[in-house]
Amino acid sequence: NAGVTQTPKFRVLKTGQSMTLLCAQDMNHEYMYWYRQDPGMGLRLIHYSVGEGTTAKGEVPDGYNVSRLKKQNFLLGLESAAPSQTSVYFCASSPILGEQYFGPGTRLTVT
Amino acid sequence: KNEVEQSPQNLTAQEGEFITINCSYSVGISALHWLQQHPGGGIVSLFMLSSGKKKHGRLIATINIQEKHSSLHITASHPRDSAVYICAVSADKLIFGTGTRLQVFP
Numbered sequence: 687n688a689g690v691t692q693t694p695k696f697r698v699l700k701t702g703q704s705m706t707l708l709c710a711q712d713m714n715h716e717y718m719y720w721y722r723q724d725p726g727m728g729l730r731l732i733h734y735s736v737g738e739g740t741t742a743k744g745e746v747p748d749g750y751n752v753s754r755l756k757k758q759n760f761l762l763g764l765e766s767a768a769p770s771q772t773s774v775y776f777c778a779s780s781p782i783l784g785e786q787y788f789g790p791g792t793r794l795t796v797t
Numbered sequence: 798k799n800e801v802e803q804s805p806q807n808l809t810a811q812e813g814e815f816i817t818i819n820c821s822y823s824v825g826i827s828a829l830h831w832l833q834q835h836p837g838g839g840i841v842s843l844f845m846l847s848s849g850k851k852k853h854g855r856l857i858a859t860i861n862i863q864e865k866h867s868s869l870h871i872t873a874s875h876p877r878d879s880a881v882y883i884c885a886v887s888a889d890k891l892i893f894g895t896g897t898r899l900q901v902f903p
Contacts, residue, residue: 729893
């Protein structure tokens with residue numbers, strides 16, 4: 687099993703550009719999450735999903751959109767990137783009320 | 798004030814030492830997680846606990862629900878234990894501490 691994978695691993699964007707980060711899990715987990723990690727701060731939840739076709743806002747959702755059309759995939763979109771979105775993005779999945787399994791992260795720089 | 802506080806923020810140790818990392822929280826929780834983040838960036842779940850104590854190899858995690866406090870202990874520390882250790886609590890969402898950076902020297 688690959689576990690949780692993220693694509694891409696690195697990306698540099700210019701302000702105003704758009705992109706989509708892909709998260710995939712092969713563990714049949716119901717829940718999936720997108721976090722961002724910034725220096726000196728804990729991981730912060732952007733959006734999450736408790737099942738296929740459902741999404742919900744987390745702590746810092748502004749500037750991001752998500753979709754979960756298939757149970758195994760959770761997409762994070764940036765419609766118009768801003769320098770404040772420079773961060774490391776982690777995807778995670780979990781069974782209901784279970785431990786979270788994290789992807790390797792995507793390092794995004796917005797210039 | 799952060800809802801999850803960890804101490805210390807940074808910790809250095811000599812190989813073989815016994816290490817304790819503390820986590821205090823101020824919200825009602827259903828579970829507490831300890832995570833490990835290696836220098837390469839990957840995050841691994843070490844423990845998820847809601848009461849008592851769990852042990853895995855040289856790692857021990859304890860939680861006191863009444864005092865809203867948890868500790869992570871590493872016995873016989875080794876340089877490969879060098880990492881950032883993150884405490885997180887399951888409240889209405891998962892709330893993370895800012896982590897404890899541990900360096901173990903040979």
